[in-house]
Amino acid sequence: MNPRRRSGARHSALLAGAVVLAVTAPTGAEDNLAMVLARAGEYVTRFERDLAGIVAEEHYEQAVHAPVVFNRAGQAVPQDTQRILKSDFLLVRPQGSDEWIQFRDVFEVDGKAVRDRNDRLMRLFLEPSGSTRDQVRKIVFESARYNIGRLLRTINVPILALAVLDPVNRPRFRFERDESSKNRVAIDNSVVTTDLPDTPNFRVSTDVWVVRYDEIRPRTLIHTSEGRDMPSHGRFWIEPSTGRVLMSELIAGDASLDGRIDVSYQSQPLLGLLVPVEMHEQYHVRREHIRIDGTATYANFRQFQVKVDEKIGPVKDKPQSH
Numbered sequence: 001m002n003p004r005r006r007s008g009a010r011h012s013a014l015l016a017g018a019v020v021l022a023v024t025a026p027t028g029a030e031d032n033l034a035m036v037l038a039r040a041g042e043y044v045t046r047f048e049r050d051l052a053g054i055v056a057e058e059h060y061e062q063a064v065h066a067p068v069v070f071n072r073a074g075q076a077v078p079q080d081t082q083r084i085l086k087s088d089f090l091l092v093r094p095q096g097s098d099e100w101i102q103f104r105d106v107f108e109v110d111g112k113a114v115r116d117r118n119d120r121l122m123r124l125f126l127e128p129s130g131s132t133r134d135q136v137r138k139i140v141f142e143s144a145r146y147n148i149g150r151l152l153r154t155i156n157v158p159i160l161a162l163a164v165l166d167p168v169n170r171p172r173f174r175f176e177r178d179e180s181s182k183n184r185v186a187i188d189n190s191v192v193t194t195d196l197p198d199t200p201n202f203r204v205s206t207d208v209w210v211v212r213y214d215e216i217r218p219r220t221l222i223h224t225s226e227g228r229d230m231p232s233h234g235r236f237w238i239e240p241s242t243g244r245v246l247m248s249e250l251i252a253g254d255a256s257l258d259g260r261i262d263v264s265y266q267s268q269p270l271l272g273l274l275v276p277v278e279m280h281e282q283y284h285v286r287r288e289h290i291r292i293d294g295t296a297t298y299a300n301f302r303q304f305q306v307k308v309d310e311k312i313g314p315v316k317d318k319p320q321s322h
Helices: 033-045 047-051 117-126 132-143 161-165
Strands: 054-065 081-092 101-109 173-177 184-187 190-193 203-205 209-215 232-238 245-253 257-268 273-285 290-303
Touching: 033 047, 033 161, 033 173, 033 209, 033 232, 033 245, 047 273, 054 273, 101 117, 101 132, 161 232, 161 245, 245 273
Parallel strands: none
Antiparallel strands: 054 081, 054 290, 081 101, 173 209, 184 190, 190 203, 209 232, 232 245, 245 257, 257 273, 273 290
């Protein structure tokens, strides 16, 4: 499962997290869905300006659950596998591109340091070659290098869902406000949605709008490695007065497989931003009866000191002056 890139579109929300808007508006009867979506779109497009240059430490646990197989002696051989990754997670922008790319720089796998990390980064960033599109592809696939399971997936990044709210992409989707109380219970002045991950990070105040979305156009934002469309749908939990997204849900799939990613965003006082703090993902490969689960948490947010984005992309000779 891969995100699709479109020429000419800014797709800032493909990489977006959350920021606090300076402009607010009164809530109440005057609010309508179009107004709330407009605020959310502005909120998302401001993200890359405010979150660029910030790096977080990601603790990422993956598990693959596969059917048991039997050896020649008739003994059951479990096929489940697990992996724990520790990474620096940040946004980078290839030279010549107006898109920010989510980059997972893995530095530890199952407790062991990644030996070739410096060499990989040198080749990826400091000695780039080829076109901007090639560089984007290399960054995306490098971020997925240590995923486990036979399913190739590059959408397992925490701020992908906000692409839906980008003003460029919003016409591709149908939106509606979900005002039902189904699947919600109140606990200690917060709302728990029972089909979301059962952790404290997935509780929000009652003063939010739950907005559902469905992708209705072909050439979908997410596609298979063979290029097949995978229409997405899901929900956002949006603060109506500011457009801030407190939680996101993205579900995409077709007859052969499906995936789901849930993300919670919380305030980071040192940065003055809302940032992703927890991500849960799940994929089903139906024909092979395989399930892949992942849980990532984010901490140690800090300013990124090196201007990596200035060194990404093809190296071009400067024109000679005559």
